[in-house]
Amino acid sequence: MENPKSLEGGQKWAISLFTIGVFMAALDNGIISAALTTINSSFGVSPSWGSWGITLYTLGLSVSVPIVGKLSDRYGRKKLFMIEVGLFGLGSLLVALSQSFPMFLISRLVQALGGGGIFIIGSSHILATLPKEKQGKALGLLGAMNGMAAVLGPNIGSFLLDWSGSWHWLFLINLPIAVLLVIFGGLFIIETKASEAKRLDFLGSLILSLSILSVMYGITNLDGAKLLSSITELNVYGFMVLGLGLFALLLWYEKRVEIRGGDPILAYSLLQxxxxxxxxxxxxxxxxxxxxxxxxxxxxxxxxxxxxxxxxxxxxxxxxxxxxxxxxxxxxxxxxxxxxxxxxxxxxxxxxxxxxxxxxxxxxxxxxxxxxxxxxxxxxxxxxxxxxxxxxxxxxxxxxxxxxxxxxxxxxxxxxxxxxxxxxxxxxxxxxxxxxxxxxxxxxxxxxxxxxxxxxxxxxxxxxxxxxxxxxxxxxxxxxxxxxxxxxxxxxxxxxxxxxxxxxxxxxxxxxxxxxxx
Known part of the structure; x- marks a missing residue:
């Protein structure tokens, strides 16, 4: 039987690693905003095209979050944490090495698919392993890092850009952090997963992803200066209506999956x-x-x-x-x-x-x-x-x-x-x-x-x-x-x-x- 003190020490290590991972992933969108003009100039693209570096990251986060949450329940939070961090590190490297703007955008999407689930996995791990009376402080710590990273991102990005003189370092700096997180995660995080493992709902995941992509794309096309008139644009209301329609289809499908005893990506009973x-x-x-x-x-x-x-x-x-x-x-x-x-x-x-x-x-x-x-x-x-x-x-x-x-x-x-x-x-x-x-x-x-x-x-x-x-x-x-x-x-x-x-x-x-x- 393991020593309780040893288990407690392992939990502190795990929470520390999740905290660093959350800060790293949440920091990225704020950091890039400080260098967006420089990045656009290096690729020779307009500001409207350049904003896709942020838009795609946001879309990738939105799609990956619910799916990674389900995968972590099924396959294990430790395993998914290491995969997510590794994917984020790979995306960061690809962004830094990008020689063309399309490659840059694809790399940003890879980053988002890796960074989107880190906060969810860390929170799920805490809720699964810590006693109820200690969960709040640990979740609060993750939340603190998430919020502070989002707010401090532009300042840190400006500092790194001034210090290095190159936007590539904004992403290369993620690599050693990601490598250390994977290594120490393998050593100190205990594996947890949901008690039951059923077949993954691939069709539900696909419908959910398309629904999120449609709605988020429509939202990103809104013009704050002409909000009311921009809503009537086809690339806004068209995609939002499509997304809502897909979500209605998802609810109908997930209800059938749940009735058959399957494992829906979005539980219909939970939404009720x-x-x-x-x-x-x-x-x-x-x-x-x-x-x-x-x-x-x-x-x-x-x-x-x-x-x-x-x-x-x-x-x-x-x-x-x-x-x-x-x-x-x-x-x-x-x-x-x-x-x-x-x-x-x-x-x-x-x-x-x-x-x-x-x-x-x-x-x-x-x-x-x-x-x-x-x-x-x-x-x-x-x-x-x-x-x-x-x-x-x-x-x-x-x-x-x-x-x-x-x-x-x-x-x-x-x-x-x-x-x-x-x-x-x-x-x-x-x-x-x-x-x-x-x-x-x-x-x-x-x-x-x-x-x-x-x-x-x-x-x-x-x-x-x-x-x-x-x-x-x-x-x-x-x-x-x-x-x-x-x-x-x-x-x-x-x-x-x-x-x-x-x-x-x-x-x-x-x-x-x-x-x-x-």
């Missing part, structure tokens, strides 16, 4: 569980909260006047707070349960995001508000939702966690297009606001060259302002721009506060159905 349904709703909302963070650099640059070169560093307080929040959320889940933790998360997030439109006008106020918001959504990143879906799923933990991660990714992909509409509306107000303020100051906008702010780049119109000789006019235009841009961001973060309120409503309904089912 009210607790599981509302957990997925909260997971989708949490993706929306995380997406609001993407606009922090633009906010501090365009509203608070921070230089573009330093804007990314102002995400650091929020990133650190989200990491601490995820860890505290895990500890709170262990002590008070996932429902109270999620409720507290919604309240803190609503306060933090609400402070942006209601209070923030100075940099120090921004730091306080962003830390509160970061701590709030950090609570959701790791433990409470994972615990809730695992309780609802019983033995199919990998499937449930994969589904939760998928809907969070959908929320994270859809929300930026929604938020960008507010930013665009703010810039659209500038002309009217300038005319109004000039009129109040006794000047006519017809006689004064108003800066072109259509690009949304503060540096360009600040330069134009310097050529206006009258100080009163410069001040009026500056104030108009500040107020108009601020209104766009105010609506954005007010929406994030509303999403937090919906988290509170959703967890209250979940608690009702949870008590009812007991």
């Amino acid at each position: 569980n009210k607790v599981f349904q509302w957990t997925l709703v909260i997971g989708f909302l949490s993706g929306g909260l995380l997406a609001a963070v993407i606009f922090i650099p633009s906010y501090v640059e365009q509203y608070l006047g921070v230089s573009a070169a330093k804007a990314g560093y102002w995400m650091t307080p929020l990133a650190l707070a989200s990491g601490v929040g995820a860890w505290l959320g895990g500890a709170f889940t262990d002590k008070k349960g996932p429902v109270k933790t999620t409720l507290l998360s919604g309240i803190i997030s609503m306060i933090g995001f609400g402070l942006f439109p209601l209070w923030v006008t100075e940099k120090w106020e921004f730091v306080i508000a962003s830390m509160i918001a970061g701590a709030g959504f950090g609570f959701l990143l790791g433990a409470p939702l994972n615990v809730l879906v695992s309780e609802a799923a019983d033995v199919n933990k990998g499937t449930a966690l994969g589904t939760l991660s998928l809907v969070r990714q959908v929320g994270l992909t859809l929300a930026p297009a929604f938020y960008a509409g507010f930013i665009t509306a703010g810039f659209d107000r500038v002309g009217d606001e300038v005319s109004s303020r000039l009129s109040d100051s006794g000047f006519s906008s017809k006689d004064i060259p108003i800066p072109d702010i259509s690009s949304g780049q503060p540096a360009s119109f600040q330069e134009q302002l310097q050529h206006i000789p009258v100080p009163e006019v410069r001040h009026a235009i500056t104030e108009a721009i500040h107020v108009s841009v601020g209104s766009g961001f105010s609506h954005l973060y007010a929406s994030a506060a509303v999403i937090s309120f919906f988290v509170i409503i959703s967890i209250s309904l979940l608690a009702f159905y949870r008590r009812k089912s007991c």
Whole structure:
């Protein structure tokens, strides 16, 4: 019989390896965003084509997550972790060695198929091996790394690009980490899998993959500046309708598989569980909260006047707070349960995001508000939702966690297009606001060259302002721009506060159905 201390030490090693793996995989999309312009130039492609480096990675993550969750239940989490890390490392090497843009895109897809399942496998392993009273802290640690990597990615990417002078090192740096994770994973992670192993649902996996690809592709074609009109475009609504139709077909097929006693990729009975349904709703909302963070650099640059070169560093307080929040959320889940933790998360997030439109006008106020918001959504990143879906799923933990991660990714992909509409509306107000303020100051906008702010780049119109000789006019235009841009961001973060309120409503309904089912 093994020594309990030896088992405990092995678990610490395993959790550490999963944590490093999660950080490595989650960091990648943020890192590449810092070097996207450089990569596009090296391959000679337009920004619209270059964005496919991120889009394909997102699509690959979305497809791989639920399938890897099921495979880990069937074939073993240790085995799938090593395969996933190896695949991610291979993809990273292929990206770095790519001599053409098509090869680059294929390599990014390989990376995504490898990185997508690491968080799910680690979470499933923790839920399968740790006692319930210790699961929250461990899941919170994984969530902290997941959230911090997503937020810090652009800063780390900029640092590596400045240090190395080559975008290839952004991917080559993954190789030694992946090799060490595979080696130590083989040595220290114990194998776990679901108690029953049935035939894998290949047709269901194919339908699910095509459904996800269609919906996510449609979402990525949304234009935040023209959100309503872009929805009517065939490459948006056409693919989304196709994806939803495939999902309806999947539900019909999976119900038949379950009735026959098979092992569906997405259990129909699980989707009928009210607790599981509302957990997925909260997971989708949490993706929306995380997406609001993407606009922090633009906010501090365009509203608070921070230089573009330093804007990314102002995400650091929020990133650190989200990491601490995820860890505290895990500890709170262990002590008070996932429902109270999620409720507290919604309240803190609503306060933090609400402070942006209601209070923030100075940099120090921004730091306080962003830390509160970061701590709030950090609570959701790791433990409470994972615990809730695992309780609802019983033995199919990998499937449930994969589904939760998928809907969070959908929320994270859809929300930026929604938020960008507010930013665009703010810039659209500038002309009217300038005319109004000039009129109040006794000047006519017809006689004064108003800066072109259509690009949304503060540096360009600040330069134009310097050529206006009258100080009163410069001040009026500056104030108009500040107020108009601020209104766009105010609506954005007010929406994030509303999403937090919906988290509170959703967890209250979940608690009702949870008590009812007991």
